[in-house]
Amino acid sequence: xxxxxxxxxxxxxxPADLDGxxxxxxxxxxYSWHDLDRATAMVANLLQSLDVPKARDGVPPRIAVQVEKSxxxxxxxxxxxxxxxxxxxLNTAYQSGEIEYFIGNASPAVVVCSGRNFPWVSQIAxxxxxxxxxxxxxxxxxxxxxxxxxxxxxxxxxxRKAGELAAILYTSGTTGRSKGAMLSHGNLLSNAVxxxxxxxxxxxxxxxxxxxxxxxxxxxxxxxxxxxxxxxMLWHARFDPKKVIADLPRATVFMGVPTLYVRMLAExxxxxxxxxxxxxxxxxxxxxxxxxxxxxxxxxGHTILERYGMSExxxxxxxxxxxxxxxxxxxxxxxxxxxFPLPGVGVRVRGDDGxxxxxxxxxxxxxxxxxxxxGYWQMPEKTKEEFTADGWFKTGDVGQQDxxxxxxxxxxxxxxxxxGGYNVYPAEIExxxxxxxxxxxxxxxxxxxxxxxxxxxxxxxxxxxATLEPERLIDELKARLANFKIPKRCFIAAExxxxxxxxxxxxxxxxxxxDLFTA
Ligand code: MLC
Ligand code: AMP
Numbered sequence: 001x002x003x004x005x006x007x008x009x010x011x012x013x014x015p016a017d018l019d020g021x022x023x024x025x026x027x028x029x030x031y032s033w034h035d036l037d038r039a040t041a042m043v044a045n046l047l048q049s050l051d052v053p054k055a056r057d058g059v060p061p062r063i064a065v066q067v068e069k070s071x072x073x074x075x076x077x078x079x080x081x082x083x084x085x086x087x088x089x090l091n092t093a094y095q096s097g098e099i100e101y102f103i104g105n106a107s108p109a110v111v112v113c114s115g116r117n118f119p120w121v122s123q124i125a126x127x128x129x130x131x132x133x134x135x136x137x138x139x140x141x142x143x144x145x146x147x148x149x150x151x152x153x154x155x156x157x158x159x160r161k162a163g164e165l166a167a168i169l170y171t172s173g174t175t176g177r178s179k180g181a182m183l184s185h186g187n188l189l190s191n192a193v194x195x196x197x198x199x200x201x202x203x204x205x206x207x208x209x210x211x212x213x214x215x216x217x218x219x220x221x222x223x224x225x226x227x228x229x230x231x232x233m234l235w236h237a238r239f240d241p242k243k244v245i246a247d248l249p250r251a252t253v254f255m256g257v258p259t260l261y262v263r264m265l266a267e268x269x270x271x272x273x274x275x276x277x278x279x280x281x282x283x284x285x286x287x288x289x290x291x292x293x294x295x296x297x298x299x300x301g302h303t304i305l306e307r308y309g310m311s312e313x314x315x316x317x318x319x320x321x322x323x324x325x326x327x328x329x330x331x332x333x334x335x336x337x338x339x340f341p342l343p344g345v346g347v348r349v350r351g352d353d354g355x356x357x358x359x360x361x362x363x364x365x366x367x368x369x370x371x372x373x374x375g376y377w378q379m380p381e382k383t384k385e386e387f388t389a390d391g392w393f394k395t396g397d398v399g400q401q402d403x404x405x406x407x408x409x410x411x412x413x414x415x416x417x418x419x420g421g422y423n424v425y426p427a428e429i430e431x432x433x434x435x436x437x438x439x440x441x442x443x444x445x446x447x448x449x450x451x452x453x454x455x456x457x458x459x460x461x462x463x464x465x466a467t468l469e470p471e472r473l474i475d476e477l478k479a480r481l482a483n484f485k486i487p488k489r490c491f492i493a494a495e496x497x498x499x500x501x502x503x504x505x506x507x508x509x510x511x512x513x514x515d516l517f518t519a
Contacts, residue, residue, distance in 0.1 A: 005160040006185040006224075007081035009193075011037065015230040023071055025235040026243055031071055033230075036078070038153035043079030043144070045151035048158075050132050052109035055084060058164045061109035064102060064130075066090035066121065068114060068138045069213050069237050072145065074223060076112060076136065077213070081185075084158025085110070086165045088180070089214035091422075093482035096120055102170055103128045106180055106377060112136050112144055138237065162186025168377050169216065169311040172425035180377030181312040190370040191314040192224035194343055199253075199280065199305070200321045201229040206251045210236040210244050210260065216311050217285050217421070222255045245269045252279040257421025258288045258453055261304065265295050275300035280321065284309060284338075285421040286453050287409065293335035308338035308409060310395060312373045312386075317341050317407045337406045338399075345369040348392065349401055359403045362410055366392040415506070417446035417456050422484045424456055426506075429487065432480055433458065436473065438466030443496050444487055445509045449517045457513045458487035461495060468492050489516060 002008075014022075018034040025031075052061040063085045067073045069092075080087040088106055090099065092114075103111065103124055113121035115135040122133040135142035160166075166188055168180040195201075207226040211218030226233045234247050241263040244254070261283060264270050281296070284307045296304050307318035319339030320331060333339070341347040346368035349357050357363040372393050375383035386394050396414035401407050417424040426444035433442040442460045449455040462468045470490035477486050491513075497505040 001161075003157060003159050004162040004164075004185055004189070005081060005084065005157045006166055006189045007040070007078055008157045009189050010078070010081075010224065010227045011157070013228045013230050021232055023233045023235050025071060026237060029071070036075065039072075039075045039148075040079040040082050041153045041155035042148040042151045043076055044083035044155045044157075046144070046148040047079060047083040047085055047110065048155075049151065050110065052132070055164070058161070060084050060086050060165055062086045062088050062106050062168065063110040063112065064088040064090060064106060064108040064125075065112045065136075066092060066094065066099065066114070066117070066214075067112060067136045068092055069218075070136075070138050070140070071235055072136060072140055074213060076144065077219065077223075081166060082155060082157045084160055086182075087167045089167070089169070089219055091212070091214045091482060093484055095480060095482060096124065097480055098482060100124045100128075101177055102180075103130065105170075105177075106168055110134070114138075115142055160185050162189070163374070171311045172423060172428055179379055179382055181373045182375055182377055183314070183373050187314065187371050187373060188220060188224065190344070191342075192220070192228050194371075195221070195225060195315060195318075196228050198318060198321060198342060199225070199282070201225060201231065201253075202279075203230075205229055205231045205253055205279065207231055207233045207253045207255070208236065208244055208247050208251045209233045209255075210239045211255065211257070215285075215422075216309060216314060217255065217257065220314055221284075221309070225253075225255075239263075241267050242269065245274060248274050249277045252277065253282070254278065254280070255282045255284075257285040258283055258292060259286075259420040259451060261288070261292050261296055262451060262453075265292065265299065270299055272299065272301045275302055278302060280305060282307060284315075286418040288335070289453070290335045303333045304335075305333050306335070306338055308397075308407070312393060313367055313369075313395070314371045315342055316345055316367055316369075316371070316395075317347060334406055337408045339407065340405045341407070342369075345371060346392070347401065347407060349399065350388075354388070357400075360400055362398060362400045364413060365395045365397045365399050365407070365409070367395055368392045417444070417454050419446075419449070419455050419484055420452040424485045426456065429456065429458070429477065429481065429485055432477060433460060433473065436476060438463050438468050439473075440464075440466075441496060443504050443506060443509055445506050445513065447510060447513045447516055449488070455517065456485070456487040457509075457516060458490040459493050459496065459509055460490060461493060489513075 014033045022033045023031040110132045111125040112134045134144035136144045166185045167183045170178040172178045213219045281304045305319045309315040317338045319333040349363040398411040399409040440461045440463045446454040497508040
């Protein structure tokens, strides 16, 4: 059977003219397809030259990467696939305690970090038994590329089967620590191939890439989409609404979390004329408010296509790209919904008792398909809990599917806040707060926010006799956790509201602070 390494499929889709531009960056750099091919070969050869454990039982060596967004960081991802390593991307906002957990849990053979963070990251990595730590900086310096420069620019992609591990994405949990979702070459490729057709990727498409590349949206959906279509990317190192709007006349596809759309709408330069060349605007990772959906249509003449996915499953549902006879009745992009189950993806809604609920009624969303991950890294018990007996994955999202098939997400059974497209698990922050001196207990709730959609608010109860200062608690949290997890406000209270069972009534706290940022 042919090699099912995801990189091999992406490479096969490169255009015949390898001298054409594959990527143009916002700092004026141009990369040809040939450059991508050569650079990924060199880095893959470096990785394969290292003394690391060989793949065993479909489990290859892991490479954990915490670096700023750059084309070279993307090349490193592709090179890891090419060399047959499993890629473990880490948000640049993560602090040492968070990194220590990920490295300790995944025991990567190789770690790559920025030169600035090398002193502490390497210490954590070496302590965890990692033998190889490289640096990679935004300006293309660092030991990774220096070492790769000594390797050949030709390389045969490692032989991989569809079920073999390609990436581990850590996602936090409602209880306990983060879990590593194991995604295979087949999970990633099947989803990308299906989306290429469903979203109507066509010759000449150009993608504006303005998302971070350490989560599903920017790393998989955007990059695989462009590469599999042989499409050029206009590469933005960080999201700047003005710069994206300026690039619209040269592009056809844009992907963003709702916050990016909200920020672009605040720019007078966003006009119908400026967006005239665009073919498709896609939103996901967090709920898109109907006002944003409507305002965007009014201002640009384009209807945003909203889709729904997860780290564990990649893309699950999507509003339609076009009226297509193959996808009967799927003609309208309906705001407030996440569209239809994607071809090949099973979506069903179940009640608390596990029974099917009638169309239009609310329940837990369960999914199945070739895109669904195989389980959490070294957590068989957790994996078992999250799947039904008949093999469907319980997303933790609560929603409904109407008679026509449109899926709407109405809430979450998991205690999760999605802030600017990043997941924040209250339990993790409460755990850190509760360990601070003078803190008896705490609760974090999500409330509406005009920019981030939703943000966390902390309510903290002091121990008897203790005096707590909200600013001090926030500063302490900042030293320990990624910045997007930090509650935007902190209140000290005498007690938390509880029901008769003694359970904290977060809904009452949410109601209390509902208008904090939107009044
Ligand atoms: C930044 N800040 C945030 C935040 N991002 N606060 C809450 N939520 C966020 N998402 C805070 C910082 O802590 C800092 O606070 C201040 O804002 C400025 O930081 P910054 O880094 O300069 O912010 P900015 O560059 O403006 O970033 C905002 C953003 C970014 C929206 C561009 O958050 C972003 O790129 N989000 C996209 C996330 C994403 O890709 N998600 C996909 C997940 S995949 P202070 O106090 O320190 O000043 C997934 C599956 C799927 O969910 O379906 O796709
Ligand atoms: P992550 O674990 O970071 O992959 O986040 C996945 C979660 O993001 C899902 O379980 C949903 O709760 C949420 N999500 C993704 N896309 C959407 C969307 N379009 N609307 C609402 N929630 C979404």
